[in-house]
Amino acid sequence: MNQPDMHITVGGVVFKNPVLTASGTFGYGKEFEPYVNLHHLGGVVVKGISLAPRRGNPPPRIVETAGGMLNAIGLENVGLDRFISEKIPYLKEIGTRVIVNILGDSLEEYQTLAQRLSEVEGISGLEVNISCPNVKKGGVAFGTDPAMAEAVTRAVCTHSTLPVIVKLSPNVTDISQIARAVEAGGAQAVSLINTLLGMAIDVKTRRPRLANVVGGLSGPAIKPIALRMVWQVAQAVKIPVIGIGGITTTEDALEFLLAGATAIEVGTANFVNPRASQDIVEGLARYLTDNKLSGISEVIGGLVVP
Amino acid sequence: MNQFEEQGEIVRQEQLAPEIFRLTLTAPDIASNARPGQFVMVRTNPGYDPLLRRPLSIHQTIGNEQLQLMFKVVGKGTRMLAAMSPGQRLNLNGPLGHGFDLAGKQAICLVGGGMGIAPLYFLAKEILRTSKPPKCVVLLGARTAAEFGPLPRDFMDIGVKETHFATDDGSLGHHGFVAELLKHHLDPANNWTVCTCGPHPMMKAVVKECRGHGWQCQVSLETMMACGISACLGCAVPRGDLSGPYLHVCKDGPVFKAEEVAWL
Numbered sequence: 295m296n297q298p299d300m301h302i303t304v305g306g307v308v309f310k311n312p313v314l315t316a317s318g319t320f321g322y323g324k325e326f327e328p329y330v331n332l333h334h335l336g337g338v339v340v341k342g343i344s345l346a347p348r349r350g351n352p353p354p355r356i357v358e359t360a361g362g363m364l365n366a367i368g369l370e371n372v373g374l375d376r377f378i379s380e381k382i383p384y385l386k387e388i389g390t391r392v393i394v395n396i397l398g399d400s401l402e403e404y405q406t407l408a409q410r411l412s413e414v415e416g417i418s419g420l421e422v423n424i425s426c427p428n429v430k431k432g433g434v435a436f437g438t439d440p441a442m443a444e445a446v447t448r449a450v451c452t453h454s455t456l457p458v459i460v461k462l463s464p465n466v467t468d469i470s471q472i473a474r475a476v477e478a479g480g481a482q483a484v485s486l487i488n489t490l491l492g493m494a495i496d497v498k499t500r501r502p503r504l505a506n507v508v509g510g511l512s513g514p515a516i517k518p519i520a521l522r523m524v525w526q527v528a529q530a531v532k533i534p535v536i537g538i539g540g541i542t543t544t545e546d547a548l549e550f551l552l553a554g555a556t557a558i559e560v561g562t563a564n565f566v567n568p569r570a571s572q573d574i575v576e577g578l579a580r581y582l583t584d585n586k587l588s589g590i591s592e593v594i595g596g597l598v599v600p
Numbered sequence: 601m602n603q604f605e606e607q608g609e610i611v612r613q614e615q616l617a618p619e620i621f622r623l624t625l626t627a628p629d630i631a632s633n634a635r636p637g638q639f640v641m642v643r644t645n646p647g648y649d650p651l652l653r654r655p656l657s658i659h660q661t662i663g664n665e666q667l668q669l670m671f672k673v674v675g676k677g678t679r680m681l682a683a684m685s686p687g688q689r690l691n692l693n694g695p696l697g698h699g700f701d702l703a704g705k706q707a708i709c710l711v712g713g714g715m716g717i718a719p720l721y722f723l724a725k726e727i728l729r730t731s732k733p734p735k736c737v738v739l740l741g742a743r744t745a746a747e748f749g750p751l752p753r754d755f756m757d758i759g760v761k762e763t764h765f766a767t768d769d770g771s772l773g774h775h776g777f778v779a780e781l782l783k784h785h786l787d788p789a790n791n792w793t794v795c796t797c798g799p800h801p802m803m804k805a806v807v808k809e810c811r812g813h814g815w816q817c818q819v820s821l822e823t824m825m826a827c828g829i830s831a832c833l834g835c836a837v838p839r840g841d842l843s844g845p846y847l848h849v850c851k852d853g854p855v856f857k858a859e860e861v862a863w864l
Contacts, residue, residue, distance in 0.1 A: 321831035328603035329693065341831075349845055356824050356834035361648045363826055367833045370846070514648045542648075565827040566643070566651055568605060568693060 298582035299589030300575075302336070302556050304534045305457025305482030307418050309391050309557065311336040312590055313547065313575045316538050316561030317395035317421060317461070318342060318367065319512075320571075322381040323388055329568035333389030334575055339559060340381065342395040342423050345403050347373030357494050357503040362513030362540070363562060364492050366506035369397055369426070374407060378414055386416035393459065397423040400430055401449045408454035420456050422447065424476075425463040425488045437463035437488075440475035447479030459536060462486040462527070469523050470530035477531045485536035485559060486527060487520045513562040514540045521553055528554025528595065542570060544577025554595045603829070604629035605693040610686050611666065616749030619673040620715075621682045622659065623690075624666055630694050632664040636723035637699030637820055637855040641828040642669070643691040644677035652826050654678065657719035657797070657854070658695065670718040696828045697854045700795050700818055702727060706735060707790040711806050713741040713778050713798025717751060719820055720797055721758075728759050737785060738763040741778025741802065745771035779805035788813055795855075796820070807858040817858035823849045838862040 300311035314337040320326055323338045332338065350370025357364050372380065377394075385392045394417050396407040404422065411417055424437035424446055436446045443460070451458050460476040462469055464487035473484050489510025494503040502508075520539020528535045534557070537550030542563040550558045563570035582590065608627035616622055630640060641653035654677045659668040673679050684690060700723050702708060708727055712720040717740055727736050738760050742748050744767055752772075755763050764781050765773025774781055779802055786792055792813070796806045797820035810817035826832035828850045836846035840859050847853065847861060 318833075319827075319831060321829070325827075325829045325831045329605050347845065350833065350836065352838070353834075353836045353846075354824055355836055356826055356832065358650060358652050358824075358826075361651060363652060365826075365832070365834060367836075370833050370836070513651055562651075562826075565832055566653065567691075568827075568829065 298579055298587060299591075300579060300582070302590060302594075304459070304536070304556060305419060307391065307457050309336040311575050311578065312551065312557035313571055313578065314339050314393065314536070314557055314559045315564060315571050316559035317423070319561040319564045322385065323392075324384050326564070326568055330572045334572050335390050336557060336575070337391035337393055337418065338385070338388065339393040339395055339421055340385070341371055342369055342397045343371050343374055343377045343407065344369065344397050345374050345406055347371065347376065352505045354503065354505055357509070359492070359494060359511065360515060362511050362515035364494055364504060364509035364511050365489070366504045366509035368506065374410060378410075382414060382416055391418040392416060393419045393421050395421040395423055395461070396450075397426045399426055399428065401446060404446055405449045405453045408450040412453070412455045417456060419459060420450065420454060421459045421461050421485060422450050423461050423488070425461070425465075435463060435465075437472060438466050440471055443472050444475040444479035447476040447481050451480035457482045459483040459485050461488055463488045464519065464523055465491050470526050473527040473531050477533050481533060483534040483536060483556070484527060484531065485538055487516070487523050487539045490516055490519065512540070514542050516540045517546060521549055524550055524555050525553040525597070541574070542566065544574050544581060547574050547578060548581060548593060551590070551593045552595070552597045554597070556594055602633040603693060603696065604633070605691065606630055607689040608667075608692055610684055610688050610690060613685055616670070616751075617747050620670070620747065620749055621673070622668055622670045623681065623684070624662070624668050625690060626666050627692060628665045630692065631661045631667040634658050634661050634667060634695040635699035636726045637719050638695035638697055639828070639854060640669070640692045640694030640696065642681065644680045650675070650677045653828065654681070655822070655825055655828055655850075657820065658722055659718045660722040660725060670715065672715050693828070697850055698852070700820075700855050702731070702793065702795070705793040706731070707792045708735065709737045709739065709782070709786055709792050709794045711739045711778060711782065711794060711796040711798070713802040714743070714747070716796070716798030716802070716820070718797075720795065721751070721754060723795060724755060724760055725758050735790070736760060736762075739766070739778050739781040739785065740764070741766040741798065743768045748772065777805065778802060779809060782806065782809045791815070793818070804863050807863055810858065818855055819858050819861070820855045821849050821853050821861065825850050838864070
């Protein structure tokens, strides 16, 4: 039998397979070079970039929880200029799609990032983190208000020639409503979910375990919630959905694809098993072969609800 | 980057003290590339509880094939590690981070407290192997004599001529803190390089003592970390002057010059 066809298309861009790495869990790619054949992956979504470098939150920044972890890194990153000069030359050569995750605290910052990154060779798309606070609107997160989510999406789309994926926050009442808003704003795809807001307390000291008090929960613990949200959003929008949230094994990835995701991102699992993303690529190919399926498209959206 | 993921085969599990264990495993890629002060990330179980790997410093390498990890049982992950037995395989990746830098140093003092002693044994071996004539004083602290297990003898066996001890209960050596041993045993006429690893308050006291004498001091730090390879950015520590970007223990360390980091 021929090799199964693993390719998928998002925003007009062809990816060799549906397995990407989630922003903030894979550095700028190079960190995983000793463990993963990067060119085997469908794509790499790099650590979120802001216009100016960000220092991030004070430590402690992470804490382990049951089946997961909380993080409050605070979007530490090298900033756009250093990203372009120091990280892009390497990323251009890794032989897979590079998606740049961007974040800002104003519409103007998102616009500038979109514009400047569109001029950089070697980037296949933007993933827009809209979970950040809008400082001009009293710090309310862009991603929690449909109108603001639509506005930031439009700001990026009108200033960029690259396909735009908007990464949705699960910390909302109705994620489908936000998904429809960003679709209306021009997004070519949505990715979900970002981390769920949580906290942990040290009962001996009565202090929060994170210096930031609250942080984002990720890992296998959040998978059922992520899967439910992906399923709901896949029915609510026409653009492709990229599933994220606790994906650790091939079976996890298959669940998201069946629920309607066109692609998936592997996140916290990269910390637990640095080879996780590649293992899932190989596992999906094996699944297709074992089940005599010609391609991954036969899996996507294949959920059977009796 | 000389980093590897290996399925290390456990060849020996020793209980050194009630809650302290030493694991010997065959992991040739990591063992043959490891330097004193570097660490590995250990997956304590294949499931999700605990989820994250545990950072453990390398206690020593044996030839180019084996490495040893010494650890104290402090939670679920280390308890699982303590329950493993010869023949079983343990997934680990490394060697990670920067180790100690002793190029050209002649008078070296190693100060270890509790599990912080673990990487200093690897370092002592390396000093005795490479520097001639080596002047190497080892100062070790623990809560009780029993907690040292066989370590006093281990340091003697590799040829360390001068080792002094401190215990919280006075059951071996000085009754008090190991940091107090510096002024008792280090001749201020020498230009010492002090390498230390242990609980934060202990290292802080060692750093203060070194600063008073103008001695160089290298510290090995421990923090929470999820990945060990500079992807999660969880292991941030503030710089000595509290300004600029944070340092990351996994990549910039775990060994730092004392003045590089803040002693809060």
